[in-house]
Amino acid sequence: RFEAGDGETALETALESNPEAEHVPEQGDDIDYLAAQFEQMARRIASQLDLLKDKDHQRRQLVAQVSHDLRTPLASIQGYLEALQMKQDDLSPAERGRFLKVALAETHRLGRLVDELFELAALEAREKQPVPELFLIAELVHDVVQKHQPEAESAGVNLVIAAADPVMVRADIAMTERILDNLISNAVSHSPANSQVTLAVQGADGGARVTVADAGPGINDDDLAQLFDPFYQAANADRTGHAGLGLAIAQRMAQLQKGQLSAQNGASAGAEFQIWLPGK
Template sequence: MLNSLYTRLAAGLFVLMVAVGLVYTFISTVSLREYYASVNQELNRNLARDLVSDRNLVDEGRIDQTALKELFALYMTINPSIEIYLLDPDGKILSYSADPEKIKRNRVSLDPIRNLLVDETAYPVLGDDPRSHERQKAFSVTPVPSADNIQGYLYVVLRGEEYDSVEMMAREGHFIGMSAWAVAFSLLFGLVAGLAVFRLLTRRLTRLTRLVEQFEQGDPSAWAARARWADERGRSRDEVDYLGVAFDRMADRIVSQIEQLQEKDTLRRRLIAQVSHDLRTPLASMQGYVESLRMKRDSLSPEQQGRFLDVALDESRRLSHLVDELFELAALEAREKRPQPEPFTPAELIHDVAQKHGPEAARKGVELRVTGNLGLPMVLGDLGMTERVLDNLIRNALRYSPEHSDVVLDLAGDERWLTVTVRDAGPGIREADLPHVFDALYRGEQRDEPGHAGLGLAIAKRIMDLQGGDIRVRNEAEGGAAFAIRLPFQSAMAD
């Protein structure tokens, strides 16, 4: 919990609020001090001039020292918040109304005095405080005896030591306490409000995190909850919603992949079971005939021995063919065997394949015919793989065609695709079996031949997919099945 995003945001907000409070206090203190200095200097800008005028400090163009001492004594009694200093033209302190033991300077800088005399509205202008070597304060000043005949300056510090003492007491009093409580309450309110806002902002992220954890643990209820969350936030567009959408897509992909893996696992189990059965059948047959030949060799005639050997040889060939198909299908599934596309003439390929299977068709009493448009342009595909597909389709057609029937190889095309159709006159395929004829080792009810593993059509399907083509099957209305493969024309691929 301490490492959660909400906790870190809360800690960050707390530090931020403390920093804001300190900066606010510092800026407020400095600004308030300058404000008070400006106001005080504005209100008392003519104080020094009025003191000279009202107390008759100048007599016949000279400073009346007696009147000056009376002024010092008077203002030390009735207004201890100000301090009055008499300066010579160089800024040296000649006399003053303050306690002599607390005077630290023997002169003050004339630059602030001249700046204020030149522009009396430039507030605040701070001058040297004779009671300190570092401190500066607001002041009022006037040249004496006059601006035309400057023999010195009457320099009035508006916030003297007595004022500072009273101000310090006020800061430590009730007003400062109230201000501190106000600042503390404001910061506390900001902290609580910020935490509430953070809770609202992180609530969806926390919920999404919990759903991800539940989904990771395989909790099925997390999927439904995730869907509801996506529906509720479907119209928002902030980062949390984008993260939720990304999680939706990731979860969909994971679930789809899991389903595919489960389906693959089911097919794998079925494949292993069927392969085991298909391998066991020829092996058992071979073993049986070989053992019989060994045990009854003396009692069997040469013709019977030859027949036993022929059957064992046929079963070994069937077993070898099945193993070869298994290796080929595995290589295609693993993409170890990839097509090498090249342009070739479809009519030439069809004639070569038909000629290759002509003797087998003749032995079965089936006529192998080539029809359609023999002038089609060149197509782009792997010649060897395409021939392998046609070999499988023609062998299947010959296997199921009755005697004295036809197996037709038909060529057709449109603007983009070449279509080669292999039609037979056999019993066709049950409608229930049509969606599964390209599944590996699928055996329909009509496939009752011993040792037939059903891998040829699966291999053909995989080859056509790798080439960017496809393969389809349908039953003909007049009887028989028709397998059609499609490949793109070379001109279509160039476009």
């Protein structure tokens, strides 16, 4: 039955023939021992088959989603370039400039998507490994906040570091910066004008916890469980320019560094993301 792919039926048959074979007996004849061994093997094979089915389902979903997200900017680029070719004599210089600007923006969007796909694939295959070193996480947070100040000012959002404990972490600086880049950009883009994004660095559980809290609409409870899945986007998410890979990449990077990345809604409003990294 295992050869036919029916691992669960084989397992049920094994248990029906020997329902008391839950563990390897400490004493008993060879038949009891073989029955218990077969029961353990059946459970292992059934578990592996379920895992393979789940992986295959994820692969199919990933291929379908990648195809969709690649096709969208490509179709936009093709449409604007064809319009330029067919109507170039009838378009004003301003219109031609607008068409080219949109097509160029779509090529940048497509390039970001391809880069993120390669980055996520490398992380999943563990081809990209962290190089941990000791450093003050608060210093890195200050640097990343300074880098994102122009983006925040343009959106009318105030970036504030509410707490910056002098805590040492053992992590990969480049990967940690990449995670912070993603969390801060997301917080700024989801916060309304004249609001505030607050960061805090605090010692916690033998390491450091960095919190990024925005003033946006928060996260639906139904979306929290899938927030870090590749390509997952909430129903009310802005789908322009984002393929839903940033948080998946950030989570993989946190996990590779033996850290944790989590999300929750704030006590009053907005979303709150926390990354914990190990200390010495």
